[in-house]
Amino acid sequence: MPQIYFDAATKGNPGESCCAVVIIIDGLRHQFTKSLGLLDNHRAEWEAFIYSLEEAKNLNVKNALIYTDSKLIADSIDKNYVKNKAFKPYFEQYKSIEQKFDLIFVKWIPRAQNKESNHLAQAALRKYLKNK
Template identity: 70%
Template sequence: MPQIYFDAATKGNPGESSCSSVIIIENERHYFTKNIGVMDNHRAEWEALIFSIQNAIDLNVKNALIYTDSKLVGDSIEKDFVKNEMFKCYFNEFKQLERAFDLIFVKWIPRSQNKEANQLAQQALRKKLKSKK
């Protein structure tokens, strides 16, 4: 089953943010990064989830294990509920996008198991901040 790892990086809170995803399909890795503007780190994690799912759909992924080191995102998906009004639009977008899949699981993992996506997001953020100087 394809695996999707995603993460976000934010300089400040709120601050300039980037996100990344690593999509592994049959041992082939697909890398994606995006600068997502100024936002807080929680919003950036939601943006990273949506970005990653959209990339998976573009790659015609129908079944996926999605891994996140964001407790907020992982818990919200697991409980099928978002308390904070600010994140409901992301949760609703996730619910719409998940319809493109036959099977999809979102699982929280420790940051130490999400190093590749984290490094990609940090690298994209550093590049963006450097270009602003």
């Protein structure tokens, strides 16, 4: 089953944000980064999550095991709701995209196990801020 790792990096809170996604399919790694603009860290994580799903669909992924170090996102998906109304649009967007997959599992992992996407997000943010 394809594995998806994502993370966001934010300078300030709110602040300039970027995200990174690593999708592993049959041992092959696909890496993506994106500038997100001015966001708080929670919104940046939600944006990264949605971006990871969009990139997975672009790679024709039907089933995915998604890893995140965001307890907020993992808990929201696990409980099938969001407490904070500010994140409801993201959750609704996830529910819409989820229907395009056959199967999605979202699993929380410690930050130490999400190093690749974290480093990519941090590098993308440094590059973005340097070129701004």
